[in-house]
Amino acid sequence: MTHGTMLEPGAGRPIVGGGLNATLKIAGGSDAITSTFEVIVPPGYDVGAHYHTHGEELFYVVSGQVELFAFEPAIRSKTHWSMWVSRDGRSPxxxxxxxxxxxxxxxxxxxxxxxxxxxxxxxxxxxxxxEDYFEELAKLMAGSRGQLDPDEVAKLRLRHDVHQITTLASPN
Incomplete structure (x- = not known):
C-alpha cells in the first residue's frame, strides 16, 4: 500500500545558515521526483540570475513581496537582472x-x-x-560573515547544475 506525506506547520528538515532559511518538506528519492521546500526570503536577499541545463523549478509566493524573473533577456547586459527585458517586452x-x-x-x-x-x-x-545544494550553500553563507566569495559560490553552483549569470547577494 502506498502512503502520501502529511506535515504539520513547521515540520520538515531545517536548512539554515548565513541568511538562508529553508525547510525541506519533501526530499526527493524513491517516493518523490521533486524536492519541496518552504523558503523564507530575508530582506536584501537576491539569488542572482542563473539557469539549470537539466532542472525545472516552481516558485509560489505564500506571503510578502518578491521580484521574480524567468525569461531570456533580449540582451544579457551588465545591468542588474531586474532591469532586463525580453524580446517580447516582458520584464521582472x-x-x-x-x-x-x-x-x-x-x-x-x-x-x-x-x-x-x-x-x-x-x-x-x-x-x-x-536540498544538497541548499545545505552546501547554507554552510558557505554561514562561514562567510556576509562576504561571500564569488569563486566559491560559482564552484558550488556548477557542481549542482546552477549556471550563474549575475551574483548572489545575501542580506547585510
Whole structure:
C-alpha cells in the first residue's frame, strides 16, 4: 500500500545558515521526483540570475513581496537582472501572495526581496536533490560573515547544475 506525506506547520528538515532559511518538506528519492521546500526570503536577499541545463523549478509566493524573473533577456547586459527585458517586452514581476513562477530547464531566472519584511515561498525542484545544494550553500553563507566569495559560490553552483549569470547577494 502506498502512503502520501502529511506535515504539520513547521515540520520538515531545517536548512539554515548565513541568511538562508529553508525547510525541506519533501526530499526527493524513491517516493518523490521533486524536492519541496518552504523558503523564507530575508530582506536584501537576491539569488542572482542563473539557469539549470537539466532542472525545472516552481516558485509560489505564500506571503510578502518578491521580484521574480524567468525569461531570456533580449540582451544579457551588465545591468542588474531586474532591469532586463525580453524580446517580447516582458520584464521582472513584482510578486505578492499567490504569484507563481515556473522555470523550465535552460530558462534564466532569479528572485529577490527588496522590501524590509521577509517573504515566504513554496519551492519545488525537479529532478530531486536540490536540498544538497541548499545545505552546501547554507554552510558557505554561514562561514562567510556576509562576504561571500564569488569563486566559491560559482564552484558550488556548477557542481549542482546552477549556471550563474549575475551574483548572489545575501542580506547585510
Amino acid at each position: 514581476l513584482h510578486a505578492g501572495p499567490g504569484s507563481l513562477m515556473h522555470v523550465p530547464a535552460g530558462c534564466p531566472h532569479a528572485f529577490r526581496n527588496t522590501t524590509d519584511e521577509p517573504a515566504v515561498m513554496l519551492f519545488q525542484a525537479a529532478p530531486a536533490g536540490h
